Amino acid sequence: MFGYVVRRIAATIPVMALVALFVFSLLYIAPGDPAAVIAGDQATPADVERIRLSLGLDRPFLIRFGEWFWHILHGDLGTSIFTNLPVTAMIAQRIEPTLSLMAITLVFAVLIAVPAGVLASWKAGSFVDRAIMGFAVVGFSMPVFVVGYLLAYCFALQLAWLPVQGYTPLSAGVRPWFENLILPAVALGCVYIALIARTTRAAMLEVLQQDYIRAARAKGMGEAAILFIHALKNASVPVATVIGIGVALLIGGAVVTESVFAIPGLGRLTVDAILRRDYPVIQGVVLLFSCIYVLLNLVIDLLYTVLDPRIRY
Amino acid sequence: MSVPTISRAPERVAAPPELPDLLPPIRIRRGLIGFLRRYPTIAVGGALLLLLILIAVFAPLLWTVDPTALSPARRTRPPSAQFWFGTDMLGRDIYSRVIYGARISLTVGFCVAILASVVGLVIGLASGFVRWADGLIMRMMDGLMSIPPILLAVALMALTRASVGNVVMAITMAEIPRVSRLVRGVVLSLREQLYVEAAVAAGTRTPMIILRHILPNTLAPMTVQATYICASAMIVEAILSFIGAGTPPTTPSWGNIMAEGRALWQVKPFIVFFPAAFLSITVLAVNLLGDGLRDALDPRLTKRP
Numbered sequence: 001m002f003g004y005v006v007r008r009i010a011a012t013i014p015v016m017a018l019v020a021l022f023v024f025s026l027l028y029i030a031p032g033d034p035a036a037v038i039a040g041d042q043a044t045p046a047d048v049e050r051i052r053l054s055l056g057l058d059r060p061f062l063i064r065f066g067e068w069f070w071h072i073l074h075g076d077l078g079t080s081i082f083t084n085l086p087v088t089a090m091i092a093q094r095i096e097p098t099l100s101l102m103a104i105t106l107v108f109a110v111l112i113a114v115p116a117g118v119l120a121s122w123k124a125g126s127f128v129d130r131a132i133m134g135f136a137v138v139g140f141s142m143p144v145f146v147v148g149y150l151l152a153y154c155f156a157l158q159l160a161w162l163p164v165q166g167y168t169p170l171s172a173g174v175r176p177w178f179e180n181l182i183l184p185a186v187a188l189g190c191v192y193i194a195l196i197a198r199t200t201r202a203a204m205l206e207v208l209q210q211d212y213i214r215a216a217r218a219k220g221m222g223e224a225a226i227l228f229i230h231a232l233k234n235a236s237v238p239v240a241t242v243i244g245i246g247v248a249l250l251i252g253g254a255v256v257t258e259s260v261f262a263i264p265g266l267g268r269l270t271v272d273a274i275l276r277r278d279y280p281v282i283q284g285v286v287l288l289f290s291c292i293y294v295l296l297n298l299v300i301d302l303l304y305t306v307l308d309p310r311i312r313y
Numbered sequence: 314m315s316v317p318t319i320s321r322a323p324e325r326v327a328a329p330p331e332l333p334d335l336l337p338p339i340r341i342r343r344g345l346i347g348f349l350r351r352y353p354t355i356a357v358g359g360a361l362l363l364l365l366i367l368i369a370v371f372a373p374l375l376w377t378v379d380p381t382a383l384s385p386a387r388r389t390r391p392p393s394a395q396f397w398f399g400t401d402m403l404g405r406d407i408y409s410r411v412i413y414g415a416r417i418s419l420t421v422g423f424c425v426a427i428l429a430s431v432v433g434l435v436i437g438l439a440s441g442f443v444r445w446a447d448g449l450i451m452r453m454m455d456g457l458m459s460i461p462p463i464l465l466a467v468a469l470m471a472l473t474r475a476s477v478g479n480v481v482m483a484i485t486m487a488e489i490p491r492v493s494r495l496v497r498g499v500v501l502s503l504r505e506q507l508y509v510e511a512a513v514a515a516g517t518r519t520p521m522i523i524l525r526h527i528l529p530n531t532l533a534p535m536t537v538q539a540t541y542i543c544a545s546a547m548i549v550e551a552i553l554s555f556i557g558a559g560t561p562p563t564t565p566s567w568g569n570i571m572a573e574g575r576a577l578w579q580v581k582p583f584i585v586f587f588p589a590a591f592l593s594i595t596v597l598a599v600n601l602l603g604d605g606l607r608d609a610l611d612p613r614l615t616k617r618p
Contacts, residue, residue: 018456030472141597143548146589252463256552274558282471286464294459
């Protein structure tokens with residue numbers, strides 16, 4: 001078991017290195033001259049040359065990658081072309097809102113989606129099942145900014161229950177922090193809820209046909225106990241997997257949600273960086289999010305043995 | 314869904330023994346109508362998608378005006394008989410822009426679905442058949458899959474000039490790993506099948522095995538996957554355009570129209586509403602089609618209650 005944990009953690013290191021290599025080599029595999037694209041249409045040749053030097057495009061790929069990677073290992077993600085500030089400092093300033101948004105969305109999406117999926121599988125084929133699965137298809141098809149605008153229009157502009165836009169830091173009080181994040185979290189959570197609910201239903205349907213479920217019914221166990229203790233526990237591995245994989249959707253969606261709700265997080269940073277073509281910042285954000293994603297999935301991988309004791313390594 | 318039964322032949326006719334229904338036939342024999350009635354989601358999704366394709370193809374004939382024609386005198390007019398969906402900040406007719414925008418979304422969706430399928434198929438086949446390359450290719454795909462797709466597309470778009478072609482390329486790159494893993498899985502499970510082993514033992518060359526045994530079996534899961542890729546590509550294109558990293562702002566695409574309406578959405582919500590509604594309906598149509606195709610093509614699911 002301990003050996004497995006060590007091996008599994010060790011296995012993520014090459015993946016992380018590959019991610020870094022990919023993110024870095026985008027500069028070289030993108031068609032055209034990235035320095036000219038980043039400098040923009042009005043740039044003088046001197047500007048282009050300055051950017052080429054600051055990105056290190058004048059030196060060989062491997063040497064440049066080695067340097068860059070060495071700096072990353074020391075926690076240095078480079079310097080912004082636009083503001084000349086260290087990218088790590090810019091990310092540190094903006095990380096709180098994004099992590100808050102993602103954490104709230106994750107918790108509330110799982111709390112809604114898993115029971116919904118369980119309910120749908122229990123009442124498979126009924127009206128409730130169809131309603132939940134219908135919602136899942138619609139939720140999967142509504143782009144996050146569409147849901148965002150719809151929610152903001154109904155609950156913030158028309159009903160004035162919640163603030164329309166903006167963000168209050170956690171240090172200013174839990175309540176205003178939470179109120180500002182409710183609508184973005186619901187908007188961001190839609191796709192995620194749909195994904196988890198569908199997977200939960202499919203996994204539960206499989207489990208509910210097993211003999212031990214019939215045995216539990218035969219010995220007179222309550223339906224709730226059967227569903228949530230016997231069945232859900234056995235269906236938890238695919239559900240946990242999809243929760244982990246779905247975080248990629250959350251990360252992508254957060255970028256847009258922050259634009260819709262004017263939340264000054266990493267998403268805004270990315271969007272501003274795109275408009276200024278500030279590649280080091282984009283590189284840093286992509287790298288950071290990929291690391292979060294890989295680490296989260298590592299944790300879920302390690303959780304498998306807790307969720308399902310039959311899995312032994 | 315019930316397990317399809319094979320109708321029995323009359324008594325005196327010699328009938329071959331019934332085959333185990335590993336692959337229940339898609340009952341096209343009942344006719345197209347019967348098929349569509351059996352899978353209503355395919356009917357609804359397909360019809361909606363067909364309608365949207367027709368709208369995109371015949372955009373110039375649908376009472377549209379030039380979607381890029383500026384007219385500063387009538388800015389941000391609400392929907393009316395003259396401007397069905399209103400006008401935007403530069404006085405352009407939103408109805409015409411939305412109708413023409415269907416072209417961009419559908420083009421991007423279909424191109425990404427086809428390109429990602431073809432490239433993913435090649436990589437997946439290589440990975441499944443070339444043993445020494447398998448580990449390397451799959452680690453590469455793991456790395457690529459660890460970057461959230463939208464961020465990968467954003468990073469690529471930041472380095473290239475905004476154009477529809479580059480958007481297609483950026484989204485395709487993010488989708489390839491999923492297809493190649495799918496194809497590899499199919500190849501690996503088929504290689505274990507007796508008939509493939511028999512073909513290998515009989516000296517069939519690898520290209521022939523791929524053509525005769527592997528490709529037909531990848532077709533069904535890949536079709537389903539391609540529809541989902543198409544839906545997600547349309548969403549990603551809209552997101553990229555919305556945050557300013559997608560199709561060039563001069564091109565009317567749904568994401569661009571919404572990006573332009575963003576500053577005014579609290580006072581002029583209709584600018585954002587119409588492209589958003591079209592985008593949602595299009596994605597919904599493709600997703601419905603995908604769900605229906607999955608039910609129709611995946612034999613394992615037909616046995617579920």
